[in-house]
Amino acid sequence: MQDVGVGLYPSMSLLNHSCDPNCVIVFEGYQLLLRSVREIQIGEELTISYIESLMPTSERQKQLMRQYCFECDCLLCQNQEKDAEKLAGEEHAWKEVKDAVNEVRYPKSKEEWEQVLTRCQSLLSGSMGHLPDTNIYQLKMLDCAMDACINLESWEEALYYGSRTLEPYRLYYPGFHPLRAVQLMRVGKLQYSQGMFPQALETLKQAYNIMKVTHGTDHSLMQALMEIKEQCEAIMRTQ
Numbered sequence: 001m002q003d004v005g006v007g008l009y010p011s012m013s014l015l016n017h018s019c020d021p022n023c024v025i026v027f028e029g030y031q032l033l034l035r036s037v038r039e040i041q042i043g044e045e046l047t048i049s050y051i052e053s054l055m056p057t058s059e060r061q062k063q064l065m066r067q068y069c070f071e072c073d074c075l076l077c078q079n080q081e082k083d084a085e086k087l088a089g090e091e092h093a094w095k096e097v098k099d100a101v102n103e104v105r106y107p108k109s110k111e112e113w114e115q116v117l118t119r120c121q122s123l124l125s126g127s128m129g130h131l132p133d134t135n136i137y138q139l140k141m142l143d144c145a146m147d148a149c150i151n152l153e154s155w156e157e158a159l160y161y162g163s164r165t166l167e168p169y170r171l172y173y174p175g176f177h178p179l180r181a182v183q184l185m186r187v188g189k190l191q192y193s194q195g196m197f198p199q200a201l202e203t204l205k206q207a208y209n210i211m212k213v214t215h216g217t218d219h220s221l222m223q224a225l226m227e228i229k230e231q232c233e234a235i236m237r238t239q
Contacts, residue, residue, distance in 0.1 A: 089131035
């Protein structure tokens with residue numbers, strides 16, 4: 001679910017946008033897969049989200065106008081649903097975290113990852129008591145800290161940050177969403193690495209239930225998920 005390049009898919013470019021779409025796009029190598037994430041009525045239009053739906057309504061509208069030259073009038077935008085939760089906490093605190101998140105560039109070395117982690121740790125420590133984990137910029141900082149720990153092989157600390165993201169992910173990606181499935185899988189793998197097999201199995205089962213819809217049972221990521229889930233079940237049977 002990270003951008004690694006650009007591809008042109010003429011038929012899929014005909015899909016219109018909704019901030020609350022009934023379909024998602026996932027990739028298997030160069031192959032694009034369009035997956036429905038809820039029941040679709042006969043004659044109902046298929047929609048995808050052109051942008052990251054985690055943004056507040058005003059930010060989504062600005063990006064859609066800037067990149068695609070239209071104003072979205074989906075129900076999510078009309079109701080401005082969850083905007084209050086997304087910007088919860090003290091404004092000065094989340095603005096500082098937002099600026100820091102925007103400054104982060106993907107590190108290329110261990111030293112750069114260490115610098116990113118130190119910055120994340122400082123900001124997360126400073127925002128304690130001022131920002132809930134449901135604030136989207138706090139959530140992005142937790143994700144950044146988790147990524148840094150994984151790249152530095154600090155598995156226990158990565159699990160700490162990853163576990164804090166699960167409730168916000170559940171709030172902002174309800175139902176079937178590939179980002180939530182991948183995040184659950186990552187946290188489940190970290191729990192597995194720490195010998196927390198019952199917790200890992202529960203987390204991996206949640207990932208499986210979402211991923212079978214968003215990716216399908218033949219997807220390579222789903223195969224990897226099933227493999228670690230089966231390993232976890234085997235270990236628990238011997239204990």
